[in-house]
Amino acid sequence: MHFSTLRSPGTPIGLLVLNRNGIAWGLIAIALLAITSQPAQAIPAFARKYGLPCSACHEAWPKLNNFGQVFKDNGYQLENDRDSPIFQNNAYFPITIRMTPQWHLEHNQRQQVDGPLGTSIEQNITTSGFDLSGIDIWTAGTLYKNISFQVLPSADSTGAFHFESAWVRFDNLFGSSWLNLKFGKHELDTPISEKRFLFLTANGGFFQLYHFTPVGGPGLSSLNQFGGIGDNQLGVELMGHSKNSYTRYAVSVLSSNSGNVGLPTNQSYDLYLNGSQAFEAGRLGLQRVGAFAYVGRSPTYFLTDGGAAIPGTGRGDRSFYRVGAYGIWYLGKFDFSTLYMHGLDNAFLATNTPANTPLPLGSRSPTWNGGFIETHFTVNPQFVLVNRYEAIRVSRQAFTVLPGTTTTVPSDFGDIDAFSVGYRWYPIMFSRAGLAWHQEYSYVRSRKTSLVNNLDQGNSSLLMGFDFDF
Amino acid sequence: MRGTRWNRWAGVGLAAAVLLCAGAASAQESHVGKYSGNAKAGKINYRRYCIGCHGPAGDGNGENAPWIDPKPRDFTAAVFKCRSTPTGTLPTDQDLYDAVTRGFDTTNMPPWMPLTVVDRVNLVAYIKTFSPKWKSDKAGAPVEIPAESPVTIESVLHGRELFQKMECWKCHGPEGHGDGPSAATLTDSKDRPIPPYNFSTGTRFKCGNTNRELYRIFMTGLDGTPMPSFADVIKPADAWDLVHFLRTLQPLVTPEATVWKAWVTTHGNELKPIGPEQAPGVGQ
Numbered sequence: 001m002h003f004s005t006l007r008s009p010g011t012p013i014g015l016l017v018l019n020r021n022g023i024a025w026g027l028i029a030i031a032l033l034a035i036t037s038q039p040a041q042a043i044p045a046f047a048r049k050y051g052l053p054c055s056a057c058h059e060a061w062p063k064l065n066n067f068g069q070v071f072k073d074n075g076y077q078l079e080n081d082r083d084s085p086i087f088q089n090n091a092y093f094p095i096t097i098r099m100t101p102q103w104h105l106e107h108n109q110r111q112q113v114d115g116p117l118g119t120s121i122e123q124n125i126t127t128s129g130f131d132l133s134g135i136d137i138w139t140a141g142t143l144y145k146n147i148s149f150q151v152l153p154s155a156d157s158t159g160a161f162h163f164e165s166a167w168v169r170f171d172n173l174f175g176s177s178w179l180n181l182k183f184g185k186h187e188l189d190t191p192i193s194e195k196r197f198l199f200l201t202a203n204g205g206f207f208q209l210y211h212f213t214p215v216g217g218p219g220l221s222s223l224n225q226f227g228g229i230g231d232n233q234l235g236v237e238l239m240g241h242s243k244n245s246y247t248r249y250a251v252s253v254l255s256s257n258s259g260n261v262g263l264p265t266n267q268s269y270d271l272y273l274n275g276s277q278a279f280e281a282g283r284l285g286l287q288r289v290g291a292f293a294y295v296g297r298s299p300t301y302f303l304t305d306g307g308a309a310i311p312g313t314g315r316g317d318r319s320f321y322r323v324g325a326y327g328i329w330y331l332g333k334f335d336f337s338t339l340y341m342h343g344l345d346n347a348f349l350a351t352n353t354p355a356n357t358p359l360p361l362g363s364r365s366p367t368w369n370g371g372f373i374e375t376h377f378t379v380n381p382q383f384v385l386v387n388r389y390e391a392i393r394v395s396r397q398a399f400t401v402l403p404g405t406t407t408t409v410p411s412d413f414g415d416i417d418a419f420s421v422g423y424r425w426y427p428i429m430f431s432r433a434g435l436a437w438h439q440e441y442s443y444v445r446s447r448k449t450s451l452v453n454n455l456d457q458g459n460s461s462l463l464m465g466f467d468f469d470f
Numbered sequence: 471m472r473g474t475r476w477n478r479w480a481g482v483g484l485a486a487a488v489l490l491c492a493g494a495a496s497a498q499e500s501h502v503g504k505y506s507g508n509a510k511a512g513k514i515n516y517r518r519y520c521i522g523c524h525g526p527a528g529d530g531n532g533e534n535a536p537w538i539d540p541k542p543r544d545f546t547a548a549v550f551k552c553r554s555t556p557t558g559t560l561p562t563d564q565d566l567y568d569a570v571t572r573g574f575d576t577t578n579m580p581p582w583m584p585l586t587v588v589d590r591v592n593l594v595a596y597i598k599t600f601s602p603k604w605k606s607d608k609a610g611a612p613v614e615i616p617a618e619s620p621v622t623i624e625s626v627l628h629g630r631e632l633f634q635k636m637e638c639w640k641c642h643g644p645e646g647h648g649d650g651p652s653a654a655t656l657t658d659s660k661d662r663p664i665p666p667y668n669f670s671t672g673t674r675f676k677c678g679n680t681n682r683e684l685y686r687i688f689m690t691g692l693d694g695t696p697m698p699s700f701a702d703v704i705k706p707a708d709a710w711d712l713v714h715f716l717r718t719l720q721p722l723v724t725p726e727a728t729v730w731k732a733w734v735t736t737h738g739n740e741l742k743p744i745g746p747e748q749a750p751g752v753g754q
Contacts, residue, residue, distance in 0.1 A: 069584070283511075
């Protein structure tokens with residue numbers, strides 16, 4: 001292999017370098033990236049149904065363009081009176097699989113490992129090799145005109161399945177595109193879809209901001225059950241849009257279980273709102289601005305039986321919220337997405353304190369601000385360069401001093417900086433299947449989070465692989 | 471050394487000149503309202519959105535064409551159904567833009583309204599590069615559409631009379647179900663079977679949905695199909711009467727249908743059926 005690790009004075013353990021024979025590989029790899037951790041959505045079953053190339057709906061699949069957005073907003077209908085399954089051959093079944101055989105390298109800095117005499121030490125860990133992503137097995141489409149559906153059993157790379165989404169949607173209620181009702185587990189109408197973005201690595205394959213949850217200090221955990229707005233959720237969504245989807249809104253009422261089935265938490269409900277407006281800027285293209293908010297509650301303790309929590313009996317609900325604004329900007333072939341988000345978790349959640357016990361002295365509800373800028377340069381429908389920088393800054397820590405200790409919590413504890421860069425090349429572009437050669441590099445640094453020495457941790461991923469769906 | 475440099479610059483200049491000439495040769499523009507489109511930009515979006523059906527050469531032989539019915543438009547023939555211009559003439563850029571925007575119901579052509587205006591205008595410019603007719607001919611002058619006459623029962627009944635007299639029923643059927651005696655024999659300009667419009671479905675017409683657009687279809691015809699232009703054989707007032715009658719054949723709530731239903735409940739037995747047994751001109 002062309003990669004090697006080098007340890008020398010002043011050089012972090014495991015720093016990735018290239019030997020002479022690896023320079024060519026390295027030049028390529030610098031632009032590249034890693035592991036599929038998020039189910040992503042591109043459905044050639046639709047392309048087959050309508051005879052359109054992937055590029056009709058996707059800027060670069062799975063990222064939607066506005067035509068694809070309108071198609072999705074219409075309930076997977078083109079509205080040309082050919083949408084109902086009655087117009088399809090009886091043998092047609094809208095099913096799609098997606099997977100990414102890959103090679104990837106993961107480098108994790110300052111990981112806690114067992115040391116001599118029962119101690120713990122920190123060490124950099126690097127691993128690499130050929131691997132598989134998870135697999136998505138999609139079926140989606142229309143049950144009837146203006147009744148659409150989606151079922152997505154998704155497995156991780158070991159083959160363990162779960163339902164990533166499963167819903168039925170009633171479209172164009174009362175003949176209006178402003179009223180569409182979705183029922184079931186669904187992707188929130190997030191500002192920039194995490195399911196349809198163009199990153200696959202373990203560190204870059206999700207928005208840090210969509211899943212960030214603050215904790216009280218190093219080694220502590222949060223009681224918040226909410227996995228973030230990037231997770232698919234269980235509930236109902238009322239969504240509406242103008243005919244060209246330039247104006248859009250969505251309201252979801254969701255069980256407070258972060259999309260987990262079996263009623264595992266409590267009986268409260270969360271609320272998610274998103275609204276946006278697009279406008280044309282001449283030859284630059286379509287620009288969109290919007291705002292969103294998620295308000296939820298999470299239990300802080302459960303009834304127990306023999307000490308074990310009884311699912312669904314969550315008590316002592318405490319609140320949290322995420323609010324933000326965003327913009328999606330086009331400058332011809334170049335486009336970039338910007339997002340700002342502010343969040344707050346109740347002190348009980350962040351300090352891991354059941355609400356039937358008093359809060360530790362000095363504890364506060366942590367707040368944070370974050371944002372990202374993600375850029376794409378679509379050279380043509382078959383080649384796209386991608387890049388993203390993301391930052392999260394905790395503006396108020398849950399503790400200034402850890403309870404029962406003299407250990408102060410640094411003001412930047414848990415701050416995150418994340419960077420990804422890569423490209424996707426689609427050697428084929430037609431209406432039957434999709435294939436992309438994907439290369440990506442991602443790096444995430446979190447401040448003062450190492451468990452032994454409370455130092456910064458940096459994790460990086462490098463991935464190259466064939467992302468295909470059929 | 472200096473000579474080498476000059477040679478290099480000369481080569482660059484020559485290459486640039488060749489490229490400029492090539493660009494000029496393929497230059498095609500479109501004009502819709504205040505927007506101007508160019509074919510070069512349109513080609514990018516044509517590859518992205520249109521090529522799967524209409525094909526790289528614009529001849530309607532895209533990879534999906536074998537499975538599509540009706541077949542995609544052959545742009546190399548420069549024959550278009552939906553025009554505001556007289557039969558046999560090229561459509562205006564606005565006509566092509568409207569067709570792209572509106573799409574065609576009951577076909578695989580979706581409405582491309584989600585694309586920006588600029589993108590659609592550019593597509594129109596590129597579509598015009600597929601046939602030399604766009605360089606040798608000019609688009610026809612749009613037919614004039616006079617103000618619509620009032621919707622009255624007299625107008626509807628006269629339209630019904632014309633439906634019989636002009637033998638519309640032979641293709642569209644006596645009840646407008648698209649099942650006239652000639653329906654099964656109809657073919658388009660490429661000798662492919664083509665069904666007449668079935669009014670009872672209530673779906674949008676090929677070239678629009680309003681009464682004005684239906685009026686225009688009479689006057690321009692649908693080039694490339696058996697639907698002729700009636701511009702030379704029908705007066706504007708008669709054409710509006712025919713529009714009013716045709717609306718009664720659709721299962722829609724329209725002013726025409728309201729007037730018609732009210733009249734039929736009391737005078738229905740006075741109507742003579744439309745069809746071959748009727749002598750021309752004896753509609754009522």
